[in-house]
Amino acid sequence: MSSPTIFIDGDQGTTGLQIHERLRQRTDLQLFTLPAAERKDSGRRAEAINACDIAILCLPDEAAREAVLAVRNPSVRVIDASSAHRTSPGWVYGFPEMCAGQPELIAQAQRVSNPGCYPTGAIGLLRPLIEAGLLPRDYPVSIHAVSGYSGGGRPAVDAHEGADATRALPFRIYSLALDHKHPPEIRHYTGLAQRPVFVPAYGNFRQGIVLTVALETRLLPAGVSGEALHAGLASRYAGAPHVKIVPFADAQRMTHLDPQMLNGSNDMELGVLNNAEHGQILLFAVFDNLGKGAAGAAVQNLDLMLARG
The missing domain is CATH 3.30.360.10 (Dihydrodipicolinate Reductase; domain 2)
Incomplete structure (x- = not known):
């Protein structure tokens, strides 16, 4: 069975860089990002996000909304580190310790919004x-x-x-x-x-x-x-x-x-x-x-989602 593929969209920002640093040595997943020349190519980004298992969005709010709209593959799961979807219906709030049962909701979710x-x-x-x-x-x-x-x-x-x-x-x-x-x-x-x-x-x-x-x-x-x-x-x-x-x-x-x-x-x-x-x-x-307030939380949520398989 192949390792899950994780796409970081926006890996050059402060949160994206930290997530990349936390994940780059792991052998239980395949991590990929777009080269500099393709980061603003909407077609290439849409192709990348639809080819992964889990996409982590480290983008400004409007760009994050556009990235989610580009998802056509129903099996793609998303962690959004922006504030675009934090109170949106259909999104699970990515704070595992918030209340009983929250880790299970995150583990099963298709769409997770990282807390601010x-x-x-x-x-x-x-x-x-x-x-x-x-x-x-x-x-x-x-x-x-x-x-x-x-x-x-x-x-x-x-x-x-x-x-x-x-x-x-x-x-x-x-x-x-x-x-x-x-x-x-x-x-x-x-x-x-x-x-x-x-x-x-x-x-x-x-x-x-x-x-x-x-x-x-x-x-x-x-x-x-x-x-x-x-x-x-x-x-x-x-x-x-x-x-x-x-x-x-x-x-x-x-x-x-x-x-x-x-x-x-x-x-x-x-x-x-x-x-x-x-x-x-x-x-x-x-x-x-940049830890529990951003990248660390994103990786914690990712691990919960990966544990579901």
């Missing part, structure tokens, strides 16, 4: 707490996140690593109009009753994310404490190989969060910081925006 990097952390923190009744669905959630500049794609990488790198800003908060594309995805998969406030930023480091959500104890259900929120997360992710919960006592001794500490891995750490005196709680997630 920031939503991975936000959904990972919020959905278990909402489902457990520890966080009200109508809580006015505010999310702050800082990513490495690779989250801005090739233009941001060039700005920080190219000829004009000395002019790159050390820190940049963006989407000041509060119109970032991720809040609908976060709301959809967390179960929040309304759109969360989302404040993203890039720092002058290549990759890694710290994402935080501040909570007021007075707005939580009676009796819900930092310890209870930690227990809710620990219960949800017990046995999850790629999601670790920082022990509650250890978290209270932390003095800083390092966005780069999980770079190169497909892991994510979640935790709860608690100030009982002030009635304030801080939820946090740390992970690699």
Whole structure:
């Protein structure tokens, strides 16, 4: 029996390069991409996508939609790393740890949409707490996140690593109009009753994310404490190989969060910081925006799909 054929469409972008790097030494699959001269040839791309077993799309949203429309072979399965299909009917959300049964849905799916990097952390923190009744669905959630500049794609990488790198800003908060594309995805998969406030930023480091959500104890259900929120997360992710919960006592001794500490891995750490005196709680997630937030997640989903055969 021949090895499954995996086609990466868009292998020159930040996510595509990382996926290629993670897969290129594997002997259980045949990996192929298009040469530079054929990458913008729609006919050649359509031919390639219809000749593979699983296509991984690392493209801008509109190009990803066009690639999916080009699929004519009913046996071709797709993992889309863009944001084009994350809430689309018929697509399975590629966050295996999101809820019970999600790995099986991904394994059987024809179409899988990789989560956004920031939503991975936000959904990972919020959905278990909402489902457990520890966080009200109508809580006015505010999310702050800082990513490495690779989250801005090739233009941001060039700005920080190219000829004009000395002019790159050390820190940049963006989407000041509060119109970032991720809040609908976060709301959809967390179960929040309304759109969360989302404040993203890039720092002058290549990759890694710290994402935080501040909570007021007075707005939580009676009796819900930092310890209870930690227990809710620990219960949800017990046995999850790629999601670790920082022990509650250890978290209270932390003095800083390092966005780069999980770079190169497909892991994510979640935790709860608690100030009982002030009635304030801080939820946090740390992970690699190109790992669990992109390429690592795509490979994890690919492995689930391959396991189905």
